[in-house]
Amino acid sequence: MAQTHSNFISGHSNKKISDEGMFMKIERSSEWKEGFEERLENRQVWDNWTLYKMCYEVEKVRLIKDFNGLQAPNFLPGLKPYPHQVEAAQTVIERMNGKAILADEVGLGKTIQAGLILKEYLIRGLVKKALILVPASLINQWIEELNQKFHIPVVQYNKKYDMSYCDIVVCSMDMAKRSPHRENIYNQDYDLIIIDEAHKLKNPKTKNYEFVQNLKKKFCLLLTATPIQNDVFELFNLISLLKPGHLGNFETFQSVFSASKHNVEEDEFLKELINQVMVRNSRHETGIEWTNRRVQIIPLEFSEKEKEVYDMISELKHVSPVFSGAFSMITLQKEICSSKHAAYLTLNEMRKKCTNPEEVSFTDEIIVKISQLDTNTKAEKAYEIIKEANGEKVIIFTEYRASQAFLQNFLYEKGIISVPFNGKFSKSKREWMKQLFKEKAQVLIATESGSEGINLQFCHHVINYDLPWNPMKLEQRIGRVHRLGQEHDVNIYNLAIKHTIEDHILELLNVKIGVFEKVVGELDDILTFKMSI
Amino acid sequence: MYPQQIHQYIRQFFKENNCEIIRESDNFINVQLTIEMDKRIMNRPFYWKYLESTGDEPKPAQLTLITDKNRLTEGIAGEVVHYGSPRLNQLFKVTKELGSFVQMYEEPANPSGEQTILTPWVGVNYKITYSSDRTKEILYSLGINLLTGAILNGFQESICLLNLGSRIAPNTFHVPYIIKPIRALERLDAVIENQILHDDHTWAEEAKERLRKDLLVLEYFYRDIEEADRPECYESEKKAMEEQYETKVKIEVINGGLFYLYTNVG
Known part of the structure; x- marks a missing residue:
């Protein structure tokens, strides 16, 4: 049987190494030595010289000569990635050390960037196991793209499989965060985590967030076209998931960037910090000819009748406490701007909660008016x-x-x-x-x-x-x-x-x-x- | 690798493994696999298991590989192979399995009828990998003279053009070795380790520095929390970083063997 044994060299004979007090692990296998011994003792036959030479030539071609640069594009002649995609992959690996938010605008191919990075790490042997968390509706698309464009065999998570044997797994976030899948996943040692539609992680109080926070993230890619949807704290939360502390902790961040105080200088500083962990290309930066938007x-103006119904609905909050909540009022107003059918459903539900006759009759009146709307x-x-x-x-x-x-x-x-x-x-x-x-x-x-x-x-x-x-x-x-x-x-x-x-x-x-x-x-x-x- | 190179490679591979080439152009190749090759690359163990139990006549598969899709003019159905394609990777792997150990004898160019004496060598091709969150590989081809113990770098390049055969030629003899091959291998291993020791390891220092910086950032995030009260994710985050930047050196033997040489390579 082959054995792997490792020994440590400390830098006794090498000044540079010993100065730093550096220890390095050397891995080697005795497998070849054993095979050689077997042949020396005539227990096995020798191999073919041409194949021997071919093998060495292939190793020469495949040798990764440099820490920098991408190998993956050579392995994917059919892919033809855009320059901004290759550049993004290289930036993530070489400048961000494999932990990044990929935040290109929608439609610029973030999946391609993620695929390139995954492929590069697989080729270099730095990633053996990877987990890809996506919305359920995108699972098949990911599997297809990775298989066909990147020749990466991927399996969809299934609790019946033994995950130790599945190297690259795609799973829906909704499933992953629930028991027993959650534990199954925590038990695996993933080298790379990819999360698509990562803006769904903006809120630290959610199960999604907590699940990802507790996941060991050696290399990690968060994909989202929309790292900020409402306010800058969402980006803070996202980055704190990827690299806690990069934007300080919550208290310091809040004190500097609370909306009332912050100024342009701090915005510049923040931008700089964000650029260290986030790649974002906009359409016009890609160098690709884009069509215009x-x-x-x-x-639009409501018709008389529509206006009347809208005003009556807006009036409801004064008539009945059932409608006084800001949320339900806004919902109804939005709905009536859309269609009477949308508003009717909500109105009918809420009418059931009305108790006093005045509320009921006013609501009924609106319902009648709504049903009479013909435009x-x-x-x-x-x-x-x-x-x-x-x-x-x-x-x-x-x-x-x-x-x-x-x-x-x-x-x-x-x-x-x-x-x-x-x-x-x-x-x-x-x-x-x-x-x-x-x-x-x-x-x-x-x-x-x-x-x-x-x-x-x-x-x-x-x-x-x-x-x-x-x-x-x-x-x-x-x-x-x-x-x-x-x-x-x-x-x-x-x-x-x-x-x-x-x-x-x-x-x-x-x-x-x-x-x-x-x-x-x-x-x-x-x-x-x-x-x- | 260009399509022509891949084509040559595949052609040679099947030829060396006794698989008959049935049809071929510059852009595709159609081969009849041998039973052994079918078992190795077609991934159908159940078929072979079934045959064993029924005793039917084995029908190893034929394989059609398209080596240059863009130039293919013939209406050929087959698997498209290119650099990086799973099939080619598989053939590379099989090449390695079948080309790991050799014992070769030089056949002198102009046999004058005189006796020829060959000198024994052990040659080993090594691949070293340096890795942290990045990787770099280096190839070393070392040979050691089993009489003198002299060590030669670039061994494979020195012998690949010699006329070598797997049997000793008539009227040719070799000196028995003084250094045992296994001992010689251990010496070469030591040379490689020494080589690593004296190499420039700035890459490792840089990785340590990246780790140090990232750890500082993490500490900052949790600075207001006592060490003992910090959540589990603090520990897992820290562990992830240590793994991310861990510096490792890996030594692999690609292949190697015993060589009896007439030419004075070293």
């Missing part, structure tokens, strides 16, 4: 845009399933075929819907949860039927079509009803973009204008 905000200003506008697109493909994003169904029906009556899309669809259904959209239907109507992990470069009109609170969600949506492979300018239409909650949403989106750009870098146009804080 044409963004329009389309302000939807936004839907009409969306239809207009679709018509003007002249048969070209259009994606509509809405926040509500009820609006999604309504829109599909509404467009159908106008003679426009659409397909629905959301994150709950199985992989095959997603593919099927994508195919239908590509070949049969002019319009795809997606809810928010459908906006990750689907690539639709063949389409270049995006209607944001409802606006989310978070600018990065908008970016995610636009990124579905404005990514590598898009050949046309991309038209984005943001619909917003004047004098309603949607005014506030627009304003808030602007402020948040301001925070993001201060510390992370410029964002491609999401809204049409930018305001600073």
Whole structure:
């Protein structure tokens, strides 16, 4: 049997080494020696000279002559990565020592960067086992890309398998954080952890965060196009997961960067620190010719009847304590801006909680008014845009399933075929819907949860039927079509009803973009204008 | 490696392993595997197990490898191989398994009928890997004269063009060795260790420095918490860093053997 024994050399005979008091571990195996002995004693036959020479030649070709530089691209002649992707991989390995946030804008190929880094570490023997944590909907995409583009055999986590025998594992975050999977994973010794859609780790009070915090992270890549969604503390949390202390601890960070106090100098300092652990390319930095984004905000006026219902809903908080909570009020206001169907569901639920007759009758009155609404200003506008697109493909994003169904029906009556899309669809259904959209239907109507992990470069009109609170969600949506492979300018239409909650949403989106750009870098146009804080 | 080099490599590999080449162009190769090669590379143990139990006639597979997809004009279906592809990596691995140990005799160029005396050598090809969070590899090909104990660097380069055979040629003799081959191997191992000892190890110092800096940052994060009260992730974080930057040296033998040489290489 081959034995591995190691001995230590201290630097007795070498000044340089002994000065530093350095000890180095030498690993060697006695396997070859044993094979040699067997042949000397005629217990085994000798090998072929040509194969012997070929073997040595191959070793010469494959020799990694330098600590720096990437080997992986030589092994992947079919991949043809973009320069910014190769550069990012090299920066992560050589400047960030394998712990980094990959934060390229949506559609620039963060998976390719992560794949290059993983491949490089595998070739160099620095990573034997790796764990890739992703949203469930992206598992298959990761497995496919790593297999086909990188020749890295990956298995999907399965509690029936013995994880000691699975080297590269992809698992959904939701599953990984739960018992007994959590313990299964903790028991393995992973050299590299990759986490996709890492912005989901922004909150340190969540199970996701705690799970990752307790995971041993030798090399670690966090992938997100949106490292800040709302405020700079999210980035603090993300970096503290990757390299605790890099931005100081929470108290010091808070005292320096609490919104009221901080100034430009500190922003510069923060930017510098962030650059030490984060790679971010924006579209125009990649050197690739990008098509333009044409963004329009389309302000709309409610019809008389719609306005009446909106005002009545806003009035509800004065009428009944059931509606006085800010959250439920805002939800309802947003919903009625979307469609009566969306608002009706919520209203009906809340009506059940009303007790006094006055509340009930007022709510009922609204419900009657809602049911009588026969126009939807936004839907009409969306239809207009679709018509003007002249048969070209259009994606509509809405926040509500009820609006999604309504829109599909509404467009159908106008003679426009659409397909629905959301994150709950199985992989095959997603593919099927994508195919239908590509070949049969002019319009795809997606809810928010459908906006990750689907690539639709063949389409270049995006209607944001409802606006989310978070600018990065908008970016995610636009990124579905404005990514590598898009050949046309991309038209984005943001619909917003004047004098309603949607005014506030627009304003808030602007402020948040301001925070993001201060510390992370410029964002491609999401809204049409930018305001600073 | 260019497609032509890969093609040459694959062709040679199968030829040396007695697998018949059925069809080939510059861009693809179609071979009939031997039973032994099928068992090694086709990954179908159940088929072979089944055959053993039924006693049916074995039908080793044929393999078609496309070595240059871009130039392929023939309508050939097969596996595309390129540098880095799993199949080629597998063939490299098998080459190593089948080309680890040799015993070779030089056949003098112009046999004048006189007796020729060969000198015994042990030659070993080593690969050294330095690693921390990065890696670097160095090849050493060392030979040791089993009569004099003289050591030669670049041994493989000196002998690869000689006319060597696996049997001793007629009218040729070799001197019995004075240093036993195993002893010689140990001497070469010592030479390699000494070589490592005297090498420039700035890389290791730099790795230690990276570790030191990262540890400082970590300590800062937890500085307001007493050592004993720190959460588990503090320890695991620290352990991860120590592993990340751990400096290691690995010595591997690629292959080696006994060589009886007429040419004076050293």
